[in-house]
Amino acid sequence: MATSEPRVVGKSLPRMDGAGKVTGTAVYAADFALPGMLVGKVFRSAEPHARIMRLDTARARALPGVRAVMTAADVPDVRYGGALKDETVFARSKVRYVGQPVAAVAATTPEAADTALAAIEVVYESLPAVLDLDAALAPGAPLIHEEWASYTAIPILHRDGNVCNRARIVVGDVERGFEEADRIFEHRFRTGMVHQGYTEPRAAVAAWDSSGQVTVWSNTQLPFEVQNTLAEILQMAPSKIRVVVPGIGGGFGGKLRVGVEHFAAFLAKATGRPVKVMTTSVEELTAAYPRQGTVVELKTGVTKDGRITAKAGRIWFDTGAFAGSGPGVASVATLVLAGPYKILNLHLEGFAVYTNKTNCGSFRAPSGPQANFAVESQMDVIADALDLDPLELRLKNIVREGDEGPTGQVLQAVGLEECLRKAAAAIGWQDRRPGRWRGKGLACGWWTTTGGSSGVYVKINPDGTVALNTGAAEIGTAALTGAAQVLAEELGVDLADINVVSADTFSTPFDFGAQGSRTAFAVGNACRAAVDDLKRRVFALAAAQLGVEPEACRLADKHVLADGKRISLADLARLSQQTGGGLIAQGTFIAPPTAYDSKRVDGHVYPAFHSPSFHAHAVDLSIDPETGDVTIHKYVVAQDVGFAMNPTYIEGQIEGGVAQGLGQALSEEIVYENGRVLNANLTDYKMPTTLDMPRVETILVQHPSLVGPYGAKGVGEPPNIEPPAAVANAVAAATGLRLTSLPITAEHIALALRDAGA
Amino acid sequence: MSKLALTLTINGERHEILTEPHRTLLDVLRADLGLTGTKENCLEAECGVCTILLDGAAVNACILLAAQCQGRAVLTIEGLARNGDLHPLQRAFIDHGAVQCGYCIPGMILSAQAYLEEHPSPTEYDVRAALAGNLCRCTGYQKIAEAVLAVARDRSARR
Numbered sequence: 001m002a003t004s005e006p007r008v009v010g011k012s013l014p015r016m017d018g019a020g021k022v023t024g025t026a027v028y029a030a031d032f033a034l035p036g037m038l039v040g041k042v043f044r045s046a047e048p049h050a051r052i053m054r055l056d057t058a059r060a061r062a063l064p065g066v067r068a069v070m071t072a073a074d075v076p077d078v079r080y081g082g083a084l085k086d087e088t089v090f091a092r093s094k095v096r097y098v099g100q101p102v103a104a105v106a107a108t109t110p111e112a113a114d115t116a117l118a119a120i121e122v123v124y125e126s127l128p129a130v131l132d133l134d135a136a137l138a139p140g141a142p143l144i145h146e147e148w149a150s151y152t153a154i155p156i157l158h159r160d161g162n163v164c165n166r167a168r169i170v171v172g173d174v175e176r177g178f179e180e181a182d183r184i185f186e187h188r189f190r191t192g193m194v195h196q197g198y199t200e201p202r203a204a205v206a207a208w209d210s211s212g213q214v215t216v217w218s219n220t221q222l223p224f225e226v227q228n229t230l231a232e233i234l235q236m237a238p239s240k241i242r243v244v245v246p247g248i249g250g251g252f253g254g255k256l257r258v259g260v261e262h263f264a265a266f267l268a269k270a271t272g273r274p275v276k277v278m279t280t281s282v283e284e285l286t287a288a289y290p291r292q293g294t295v296v297e298l299k300t301g302v303t304k305d306g307r308i309t310a311k312a313g314r315i316w317f318d319t320g321a322f323a324g325s326g327p328g329v330a331s332v333a334t335l336v337l338a339g340p341y342k343i344l345n346l347h348l349e350g351f352a353v354y355t356n357k358t359n360c361g362s363f364r365a366p367s368g369p370q371a372n373f374a375v376e377s378q379m380d381v382i383a384d385a386l387d388l389d390p391l392e393l394r395l396k397n398i399v400r401e402g403d404e405g406p407t408g409q410v411l412q413a414v415g416l417e418e419c420l421r422k423a424a425a426a427i428g429w430q431d432r433r434p435g436r437w438r439g440k441g442l443a444c445g446w447w448t449t450t451g452g453s454s455g456v457y458v459k460i461n462p463d464g465t466v467a468l469n470t471g472a473a474e475i476g477t478a479a480l481t482g483a484a485q486v487l488a489e490e491l492g493v494d495l496a497d498i499n500v501v502s503a504d505t506f507s508t509p510f511d512f513g514a515q516g517s518r519t520a521f522a523v524g525n526a527c528r529a530a531v532d533d534l535k536r537r538v539f540a541l542a543a544a545q546l547g548v549e550p551e552a553c554r555l556a557d558k559h560v561l562a563d564g565k566r567i568s569l570a571d572l573a574r575l576s577q578q579t580g581g582g583l584i585a586q587g588t589f590i591a592p593p594t595a596y597d598s599k600r601v602d603g604h605v606y607p608a609f610h611s612p613s614f615h616a617h618a619v620d621l622s623i624d625p626e627t628g629d630v631t632i633h634k635y636v637v638a639q640d641v642g643f644a645m646n647p648t649y650i651e652g653q654i655e656g657g658v659a660q661g662l663g664q665a666l667s668e669e670i671v672y673e674n675g676r677v678l679n680a681n682l683t684d685y686k687m688p689t690t691l692d693m694p695r696v697e698t699i700l701v702q703h704p705s706l707v708g709p710y711g712a713k714g715v716g717e718p719p720n721i722e723p724p725a726a727v728a729n730a731v732a733a734a735t736g737l738r739l740t741s742l743p744i745t746a747e748h749i750a751l752a753l754r755d756a757g758a
Numbered sequence: 759m760s761k762l763a764l765t766l767t768i769n770g771e772r773h774e775i776l777t778e779p780h781r782t783l784l785d786v787l788r789a790d791l792g793l794t795g796t797k798e799n800c801l802e803a804e805c806g807v808c809t810i811l812l813d814g815a816a817v818n819a820c821i822l823l824a825a826q827c828q829g830r831a832v833l834t835i836e837g838l839a840r841n842g843d844l845h846p847l848q849r850a851f852i853d854h855g856a857v858q859c860g861y862c863i864p865g866m867i868l869s870a871q872a873y874l875e876e877h878p879s880p881t882e883y884d885v886r887a888a889l890a891g892n893l894c895r896c897t898g899y900q901k902i903a904e905a906v907l908a909v910a911r912d913r914s915a916r917r
Binding site: 251476 | 788789792793794795796797798799800801802804805807834835836838839844847848851852853854855857858859860861862863864867885886887889890891892893894895896897898899900901902903
């Protein structure tokens with residue numbers, strides 16, 4: 001690591017891909033096209049749960065311009081998935097949600113494809129549909145997957161009928177903990193299903209070559225996972241499948257798993273032409289990978305002076321017709337339910353539950369907002385009941401440096417108290433109810449920096465510029481600008497000297513992908529490792545040229561310096577091209593495992609938070625008592641980012657994460673009625689606009705992590721976690737009403753006020 | 759289906775186009791002319807990523823028939839930078855960190871451009887109201903509003 005004052009890291013430098021994005025020349029997957037390309041579209045189930053009695057595509061196949069129509073009969077009979085392999089490309093024998101793929105068509109024009117979809121004939125025989133968690137968990141509930149026990153799953157999972165995982169954390173003796181309590185609080189919370197809302201639809205173009213290799217250009221966040229999933233689905237070797245990410249218009253977890261890539265690949269194979277498949281808004285809001293709706297039950301025991309003695313909690317995720325990310329999300333949730341609190345007795349369970357709805361997935365901090373909403377809402381109820389200030393109650397119970405996390409991990413670099421105090425000060429916490437119908441709310445939390453490995457190649461060009469070749473995709477966070485800042489710092493070059501090549505499973509090294517707040521962290525560290533490798537080569541070359549010892553060499557100002565002599569990296573790269581094939585280095589990184597007590601967990605896919613971050617949010621808002629409308633006056637986030645690699649883009653992550661969080665808090669929900677989505681359009685699915693968003697004040701707290709580059713921690717997901725709880729607490733302060741269901745719409749507030757006789 | 763012969767003026771350049779009457783400007787821009795800086799998403803004029811300027815007014819190209827653009831001036835994001843120099847709004851969006859994934863940004867910049875031409879001294883609320891038809895899911899809009907206001911201030915200072 002550089003010893004002098006940083007030149008590049010920690011600076012608010014402009015992102016490297018900005019000019020292409022503002023001029024419209026940046027190519028996204030949705031923009032990608034090939035000559036002769038056909039249009040692919042998907043025919044989807046209109047029934048939530050039904051047997052397919054007849055499926056006839058003959059009329060569709062015969063239409064002009066139609067080049068292929070495919071159904072389950074035309075693809076390998078394979079079940080795929082992550083922790084649990086329960087999904088098929090097309091419905092076989094029965095459909096399990098409205099929107100499930102049943103067939104796909106490829107045609108010369110979008111109009112011909114639409115006509116073909118309309119000509120597909122299907123006859124269903126309805127089955128009893130399981131429309132919510134209560135119905136799915138009821139004794140004798142219809143099974144969504146009658147054959148669930150035969151599915152392949154990782155052995156950790158605990159499955160039973162409609163429950164596709166039960167994860168558990170048990171610490172101490174929760175019953176004894178409740179006996180020690182003076183007061184016990186029990187609450188039930190509910191949260192709605194919400195969509196990531198990326199502005200670029202999921203899109204993929206596939207083309208096969210004469211050697212039997214397929215290339216898929218897609219906006220996936222995880223090209224290497226999609227490559228492997230496609231290999232399973234297509235029943236061919238991953239080495240024959242090339243996944244390239246041209247550019248991504250937002251993902252937020254919704255573009256992790258295979259989305260439309262497999263349809264494009266099958267249709268391209270069947271037609272011998274490139275095929276592009278791109279989702280519509282209706283498909284996004286009925287058949288994507290949204291955040292699971294949940295029900296949470298929490299029971300917390302406290303002494304009268306506010307010390308938490310025990311917590312029992314259960315969270316049920318409505319994961320839809322297939323497991324998706326559910327088993328893992330249910331696991332992570334238990335760590336969020338524990339909260340960033342020191343509690344010696346815990347009994348926490350997360351359940352992923354099948355219903356006849358769309359397959360839910362991962363959305364920025366999966367499980368975070370739902371579990372945190374419950375935990376932090378209840379903290380305020382407890383504070384009020386004990387006549388304690390909510391800030392004081394939190395400060396009495398939060399984890400601090402060296403404390404144990406719920407599963408026994410030793411917590412380091414814990415900046416939570418600083419976050420809470422700074423957020424509270426910035427919102428003016430001493431005056432929590434500054435006026436009639438006005439109140440302030442606070443919420444805090446913790447989150448992980450996801451592990452997984454990253455590799456990079458670094459090449460010095462003969463003009464002295466540097467190519468950074470990474471398997472990670474830039475989804476918009478500027479994480480690869482952050483990683484390049486690390487590389488520039490360590491190499492002694494400028495950020496402008498670096499060019500990034502990314503996300504091509506044939507030519508870039510492996511990367512675990514743009515997920516879990518890990519990209520700048522892991523790719524940044526891989527860059528450091530590559531520079532170590534490069535130094536050995538460069539210093540050996542330079543030493544021979546300068547007549548010095550390699551040990552005397554150091555990198556600075558685009559040169560190797562030693563004993564008062566210098567030679568430029570450009571000269572060394574040219575020299576190496578003449579003699580040794582050029583200057584190339586490799587760097588890899590994997591986060592070291594976080595030690596935890598395995599006896600405390602069961603059915604758990606994610607037992608510890610790596611390099612955890614800590615954060616506190618505070619909001620000041622007013623309620624219109626007539627309409628229930630919420631006006632946010634101020635929103636503050638204090639987040640422990642470890643080290644602020646690029647403060648501008650960290651602010652951007654925080655402002656954007658709060659926007660999504662406020663959407664979930666106040667307006668967003670995919671509303672189902674009888675198994676059908678009522679609001680599958682962007683007018684009725686209400687994401688915040690410019691006029692809905694308050695200004696967000698960001699306070700960067702920096703307790704350096706021991707692992708991340710320069711002490712950085714994962715940044716991207718956390719800002720999405722606390723907004724619902726902070727808002728609910730502020731609404732309670734403003735109105736005296738505790739709303740326990742998300743979203744807290746104006747209508748819900750107005751109705752609650754009416755019911756309360758206000 | 760019979761086709762229409764259209765002459766479209768896009769970014770100051772005349773294009774002779776033969777297309778079906780039902781096709782939108784967005785289709786023609788992206789599929790026929792390869793101008794993919796105008797983005798595609800909801801196709802119902804709800805998200806604003808396809809915003810272009812039609813005779814200077816910000817319009818959603820997804821619900822605008824190409825045939826309606828005959829004889830009118832269409833400006834897309836590709837036509838905003840002049841002689842290789844970024845337009846002040848483009849520069850400001852980069853400098854203020856207003857660009858994340860960037861998919862909404864061409865539409866956002868063109869909406870801002872149309873507004874600032876008519877309203878040289880906006881407040882932050884004015885700017886936000888002008889951009890309310892352009893959804894962005896990455897930024898929370900704060901840095902976008904700051905970028906647009908900075909350009910407005912800079913223009914006023916030069917007057």
